[in-house]
Amino acid sequence: PAIDPVALSEIAERVALEAGRLILDERPRDLGVAETKTSDTDIVTVMDQRSQDLLLTRLGELRPDDGFHGEERGGRAGTSGISWVVDPIDGTVNYLYDIPAYAVSVAAVVGDPSTPGTWRPVAAAVVNPLSQECFTAALDAGAHRTVGAGPRRRLRVEDAPLGVSLCGTGFGYDADRRRWQGAVVAEVLPHVRDIRRLGSAALDLCRVADGSLDVYYERGLNPWDLAAGWLVVTEAGGVVTDLEGGHPGATMTVAGGLGNHADLRALLGRVVARVGQEKDH
Numbered sequence: 001p002a003i004d005p006v007a008l009s010e011i012a013e014r015v016a017l018e019a020g021r022l023i024l025d026e027r028p029r030d031l032g033v034a035e036t037k038t039s040d041t042d043i044v045t046v047m048d049q050r051s052q053d054l055l056l057t058r059l060g061e062l063r064p065d066d067g068f069h070g071e072e073r074g075g076r077a078g079t080s081g082i083s084w085v086v087d088p089i090d091g092t093v094n095y096l097y098d099i100p101a102y103a104v105s106v107a108a109v110v111g112d113p114s115t116p117g118t119w120r121p122v123a124a125a126v127v128n129p130l131s132q133e134c135f136t137a138a139l140d141a142g143a144h145r146t147v148g149a150g151p152r153r154r155l156r157v158e159d160a161p162l163g164v165s166l167c168g169t170g171f172g173y174d175a176d177r178r179r180w181q182g183a184v185v186a187e188v189l190p191h192v193r194d195i196r197r198l199g200s201a202a203l204d205l206c207r208v209a210d211g212s213l214d215v216y217y218e219r220g221l222n223p224w225d226l227a228a229g230w231l232v233v234t235e236a237g238g239v240v241t242d243l244e245g246g247h248p249g250a251t252m253t254v255a256g257g258l259g260n261h262a263d264l265r266a267l268l269g270r271v272v273a274r275v276g277q278e279k280d281h
């Protein structure tokens, strides 16, 4: 059957709003770290798993033939060719510290989200439950932002010159990767207006789409961090690639407008050549 991106984006929005309410309304007062993953700083709270379970259940009811690929334990293979790629809480460290910059990220993708470079988002929703911001996108139908019950506004990437661009970035959880990321960010900083590390890759990408960041880059993103925000940027007229101009992903994700994306990609290429590979740090 033909894919209907707008219908899929409405489903993404509905389930992301429901999961957003869950993580906001049921956030325990004594929220702690439930477990750690790849390192002591890579944390999961009980609410990450509960939010993912809710998304798995709801999407199973609404789209039983689709696959499901989430950040936390549990997933499902599908038969329809569509998979849901979800981050039940993107910005878990902000959530733990009660910093109001975390989101539920839900994307419908075609292809195989567990094989890099083979999948593409076709519908997306990113919900920040505290600010009540909801970003949605559907392939060839644009990207939009609503705040609470307010009007739905279409998003357009701005494309400021790189030298006056506010640049978002993020850091992974691995100590060696962080050393490398620190070396890279030190070389990028003199070439941009300033740097922000806001703590949610999904929201960072949405901010490029709505102009509250101009550009963004990060090494080490997973499909669930990236899938929904990627479509929000491209449907707002922006560009999201890796360093070579191909599929964004684990090696690098660079986002911006047509001009500043090209300039940031070129700058990062020079910087990476100068600071060396991650394993050298």
Ligand code: IPD
Residues within 6 Å of the ligand: 071, 087, 089, 090, 091, 092, 093, 169, 170, 171, 172, 198, 199, 200, 201, 202, 218, 220, 221, 225
């Ligand atoms: C993290 C956030 C963070 C980014 C990390 C991600 P999580 O996701 O998006 O901003 O820098 O690379 O892993 O762990 O909070 O879902």
